[in-house]
Amino acid sequence: MNILVVGSGGREHALCWAIEASPLCDRLYCAPGNAGIAAVAECLPVAADDVEGLVVLASEKAIDFVVVGPEQPLVLGLVDRLAAAGVKAFGPSASAAALEGSKSFMKGLCARYGIPTARYATFTDAEAAKAHVRAEGAPIVVKADGLAAGKGVVVAAGVEEAEAAIDAALLEGSFGEAGAEIIVEECMTGPELSFFVLADGETVLPLAGAQDHKRAYDNDEGPNTGGMGAFSPSPLLTDALRRRVMAEIIEPTVAAMKAEGAPFKGVLYAGLMLTPDGPKLLEYNVRFGDPECQALMVRLKSDILPALIASADGALSTVDLRWRDEAAIVVVMASKGYPGAYRKGTPIKGLKKAGETGATIFHAGTASTDDGGIVATGGRVLGVTALGATLGEARDAAYRAVDAIDWPEGFCRRDIAAAALSAARAEEGA
Template sequence: MKVLVVGGGGREHALCWALAASPLLTKLWCAPGNAGIAEVAECVAIGAEDIAALIAFAKDNAVDLVVAGPEAPLTLGLADACAAAGLKCFGPSQAAARLEGSKAFTREVADAADAPGARWARFTEAEAARAYVRAQGAPIVVKADGLAAGKGVVVAATVAEAEAAIADIMESRIHGAAGATVLIEECLIGQEVSFFALCDGVTALPLGAAQDHKRVGDGDTGPNTGGMGAYSPPPVFTDALRDEVMARIVQPVLAEMARRGTPFRGVLFAGLMITADGPKLIEFNVRFGDPECQALMVRLKSDLLSALLAACDGELARFDLRWDARPSLTVVMAARGYPGAYAKGTEIRGLDRAAAVEGVQVFHAGTTRRADGAVVANGGRVLGITAIAETLQAARDAAYRAVDAIDWPEGFCRRDIAHRAL
């Protein structure tokens, strides 16, 4: 089979790495890819949001399956364009992708499905939002309704902090049009877990769980990021909790989406809070998490390509997945300054030394290769150093040994990934 993966980050490197091992694969492309992806796939200079060019390439090259990595092309209608062109695509339709494209839509669907979640309210006027915050008190959560690259959520410890977030999102428009509407939500207390399920419109198959580290600094301090590390499986997420999430959140939402005439096919990413009252939904995403995908892919023993095809073809009821029981852990190395302004073009050395550490895979996120062959940073989150080992502590030790083997003075990472479990 010929496969085109869309995207160019750490998630897409992990997907390409897993797909490259499939006995069904005959050719693998990635658009636009990165320096690490180029080692397992042929990179194509097409942007992930250039739907017309992606469709033209897929048709010209007789691609059998298009795999969407990030959310943006899905919310722009990549799966619909593929269907119109007679191409198979792993990922939801534009209508179903609203589960990530609009947080208010997610809340409406979840409420209709009676899925447990936070109390919430929606606002299009900043002053009304501020009045609601003052009435509710803090801590409280302020969310931009639309896509904001994982940075549109503020967990405000005080009313003043919440009001400042409302001003930034709705009046200063730091996230552009995504901030035209905000959601104000109850601040749930507990441990956050990322749970993934493969969906074919009717059936959902559990795809594993991970715990992400959103804040930039050790001890969960500093601003939110796209994710500074992850580990899988999180000890807090028991088999009983998994079954409860499937029964109370994933399957009812899948049924509600089908009832609305917008069946969900692809990977459903449920951001959960494990509270004293059980698991509650924080948000949905419509793609693999980043960096959770890296931690999951090194544990997946089944053929990923077969699994994605089963989801596309409505055959998940007759499919099963095998997992490595060993835990895995990903440490994200980012450019200094991230999630604020950061420099591009700094050289990264020692990647071969890092990859030589037993149990380690080095996934590239924001990298490119210079004309002289050197790998240089080309983004905020740049590398995902991923390790698998017999224990979580051993995986963490291996990951940080690999981090320390890398010579990149302009990069940094958190040194406490998996601190809740360890």
């Protein structure tokens, strides 16, 4: 098969890395890709949000199957356009992608079908939103309704911070059209968990659990980011909790989408808060998480490609995925200044040495130079990923590889999975 992966981040590098190993894959392309992806796929200069360009590309390259990585082309209807052109693709239709593309749609679905989530209200008027915040008090959460690259959420500790977030979205246009409507919701408390399933419109296949780290700096300080690290499996995801999440959140959602005339096919990523009242839905993403995908792909023993095809074909009931017992850790290296302003074009050295430690280095924002070097072109730049017999061993291996990389303009968190390890040690000592 000729396979096209759409996207240019660490998630897409991990997907290409896994798909290239499949005996079903004859030719692998990625649009637009990056310097790391170029080692396993032919990169083609078509942007991930260029829907018409990607449809033309699929025809020109006689693509048999398209795997859409990021959310933007899904929300724009890439899967629909490919289907109209006779090209099979992995990912939801535009109507189903509204689960991520519109938080008000997702919240409304939860309200109609009794899916547990935070109490909320939607607003387009800043003064009305601020009056609601003053009535509710803080802490409180303000979210842009649309896609904001993981940066449209403010967890406000005080009323003034919440009002500033409201002004930024509704009056100052900080998030463009994505912030023309906002969600103001209660601030839930508890550990967060990433829960992934494949769906084919009816059947749901749960994947391994993972946890990520959203804040930019150690000890969960600093602004929210697209993700600074992840680990899998999550000690939080017990068999009992998995069954409860499937029964109370995932399966009702997939059934609801079918009932709404927008059956969900693809990967459904539930961001969960494990509250004292049980698991509740924070948000849905309609694609693999980044960097969680990197951890999942290195732990997956099965061929990923048949599962992706079965999702598109409505045949997931025939799929059984097997996972490695080892734990995986991903440490994201980002450009200094991220998620704010940062320099582009800074050189990265030591990648070969880092790879010799046994880690897998997934690229996100990188490009090659004429002399064969690698430079940073984005905010999140590398996903240093390692396996270990235990979470602690995987963590040590990942940071050994990080320390082998010579990139003065980069930074990373040094506490990925540290809290989970501390909790595990405390439980052992109890």
